Amino acid sequence: MKIKALIVDDEAPARSELRYMLQETSDVEVVGEAANADEAIKLIKALNYDVVFVDIQMQGLTGLQLAEITKELSLPPAVVFVTAYGEYAVKAFELNALDYLVKPFEEKRLVQTIEKVSRYKASLEGLEHKKKIKSGKAELDLLPVQENDKTILISIDNIVYIHAQNERIFVHATGGVYSTSFNLKELESRFSNRGFFRTHRSYLVNIYKAKEIIPMFHGSFILRLSGEIKVPVSRRKASELKSILGM
Structure with missing residues (x-):
């Protein structure tokens, strides 16, 4: 890495x-x-x-x-x-x-x-x-996720963003899209100090995968990630993100 x-x-x-x-x-x-x-x-x-x-x-x-x-x-x-x-x-x-x-x-x-x-x-x-x-607090840099009928482990560094949709949580990683039983609040806590940021109530983003910030209306942003992926940054979270990035 x-x-x-x-x-x-x-x-x-x-x-x-x-x-x-x-x-x-x-x-x-x-x-x-x-x-x-x-x-x-x-x-x-x-x-x-x-x-x-x-x-x-x-x-x-x-x-x-x-x-x-x-x-x-x-x-x-x-x-x-x-x-x-x-x-x-x-x-x-x-x-x-x-x-x-x-x-x-x-x-x-x-x-x-x-x-x-x-x-x-x-x-x-x-x-x-x-x-x-x-x-007794050792942590692995792995997250268990579901793929079809099996559970696999993916590296945290390979996660691009996590999205909540219709009461389900989807993990978007470099190897594909997976589901998980964790909710966003649990994942936000689990990934604290690991470079993940809650850009919106439905999105948790790996900031290290960010490539561009696109200004939108009323102080909100669009965050462009690896692979031309775009996720929203709410107005409430925009100022916090700007502070983190030194803007």
Whole structure:
């Protein structure tokens, strides 16, 4: 599974350049961008990012202050500083920064950073799984669904969205459409902190599958997902979604 990244920089060209470099590696999916630390904190609390690439000198809170905040989270993302200033490196590593990139840097240097992030992600997931086993709360990344007369297990990461229709619940995944005995409220709770968002009373969406937001009347949205699928975002949920996405 790809590394989910957040880019934090108050300069739009810098964000665009880093996004391009990260996407060229094929191992990273840039899920979000933020122009300042305050926006970044909201995004980090809303979705689980594997890594945050952050500038140091920004308006408002600095990148160092952002790192100070994120390290207190129960599942902190890796923090990689991307800056033109080398003099903050010691302080950055005191804050448990995973890496420190000084501009300009070559692609092979970025690849080394991504390898570090991948190892960090694996170790963090291992520790969290051990904690859950110890507490008796281990969870599988699988959902039991019905296909014809049998029950099969599908990966949560393969779910695009879940739809309630005529008192039945349908799970739309990359392998097909399935029914389930869970209701939307149960699934929303089960998938909390997994990137799923209740866009409408009848829809639960995997935000990582979102491709485009299409504005509609009276503040509502249409959310375009993988495969040209379109689901509604109610006016009540639109502002919450905008906050999550840093819009």
